[in-house]
Amino acid sequence: MKRKNVLTWDEYFMGLAHLSAMRSKDPSTQVGAVIVSNEHRVVSIGYNGFPNGCSDDVFPWDREGEFGNTKYPYVVHAELNAILNSKNDLRGCSLYVSLFPCNECAKAIIQSGISRIVYESDKYANTDATIASKKMLRAAGVILQQLPYKVNLCVEKEENIQ
Numbered sequence: 001m002k003r004k005n006v007l008t009w010d011e012y013f014m015g016l017a018h019l020s021a022m023r024s025k026d027p028s029t030q031v032g033a034v035i036v037s038n039e040h041r042v043v044s045i046g047y048n049g050f051p052n053g054c055s056d057d058v059f060p061w062d063r064e065g066e067f068g069n070t071k072y073p074y075v076v077h078a079e080l081n082a083i084l085n086s087k088n089d090l091r092g093c094s095l096y097v098s099l100f101p102c103n104e105c106a107k108a109i110i111q112s113g114i115s116r117i118v119y120e121s122d123k124y125a126n127t128d129a130t131i132a133s134k135k136m137l138r139a140a141g142v143i144l145q146q147l148p149y150k151v152n153l154c155v156e157k158e159e160n161i162q
């Protein structure tokens with residue numbers, strides 16, 4: 001008899017987005033993104049972090065203070081990292097992301113040809129960035145789909161006793 005109650009594709013890819021988010025060094029917000037083809041193949045993956053060569057030990061993760069002393073001018077969002085990490089044509093792909101994309105990522109998502117966004121949290125729905133993001137994504141015909149549940153992922157290390 002085959003196993004029942006296996007992960008659905010949505011749970012699997014959102015779980016993978018959460019796994020990727022666990023790589024983020026950001027102390028306040030960890031976001032993961034996974035780009036998936038129509039054949040349910042993972043095309044690319046990313047999380048929020050600084051650009052290559054910009055050390056986490058040198059660049060700040062602060063959210064407040066002078067602009068240049070905060071993370072905002074430096075951090076690459078998970079969605080953009082996933083797009084930039086890909087060597088493939090992303091037209092028609094789906095993007096799984098744990099937090100609804102901001103307006104800057106929305107531009108990159110639209111221009112890359114991604115046609116569907118599956119997201120979990122929309123906690124910044126009332127911000128100008130998210131309102132502008134949705135305005136562009138809807139105008140471009142990108143399908144926006146919020147999961148009706150939250151995926152919780154737990155990774156634990158266990159002593160390897162054999």
Ligand SMILES: [Zn+2]
Nearest residue numbers: 077101102105
């Ligand atoms: Zn963004």
